[in-house]
Amino acid sequence: MSGKHLHCAVNINDEEGTRRVLQAGNVKVDVPDKLSFTPLMVAAQKGFTRLVNILVNHGADVNHKNGSGKDSLMLACFAGHLDVVKYLRKFGASWESRDKGGSTAMHWAADGGHLNVIDYMLRDGCKVDVKDNISLWTPLMRVSAVTGNADVASLLVKAGADVNMRDKDGKTPLMVAVLNNHEELVQLLSEKGADHQVKNEVQ
Incomplete structure (x- = not known):
């Protein structure tokens, strides 16, 4: 299992596939893709609330930033996914965070x-x-x-x-x-x- 497997599962909203990769234990939950997006960022941007929950429960950093300084909360706010926004706030995402x-x-x-x-x-x-x-x-x-x-x-x-x-x-x-x-x-x-x-x- 690799980071590529995790990102593939997240991109297609495959909850079982995501759990399987994470439970294997050899892939970091915040592994970035080629665009420096973590799996949590991808799930937040796409509005996959249940996947966001799975990733956070496996230790995903809600305040992790990509190469341009954006975090999962910014991406969810831009995309309009209110449930994800509320969830990220509940788990410590900050309104004070700034991109580059x-x-x-x-x-x-x-x-x-x-x-x-x-x-x-x-x-x-x-x-x-x-x-x-x-x-x-x-x-x-x-x-x-x-x-x-x-x-x-x-x-x-x-x-x-x-x-x-x-x-x-x-x-x-x-x-x-x-x-x-x-x-x-x-x-x-x-x-x-x-x-x-x-x-x-x-x-």
């Missing part, structure tokens, strides 16, 4: 756009206005720049996200939403107190 760009699980959840996951995260105490290390983007700024999802933005603002927070270039979420033609988001941010008079410090 400084993004947290909330940044990745905002990108994923799954409202039920974001709502749970907010109720569980996940910070809403944390900035990444590269552009100093908050999750709300990520919405303005990437998806334009007004429903996600509304949840974040309701939880206290600062609509006038600036990134490293002096841009606000409203400016970025305008630049990306996210019309519904522009309207929402305007209604929630975004300052139209703020000047872009790049100019």
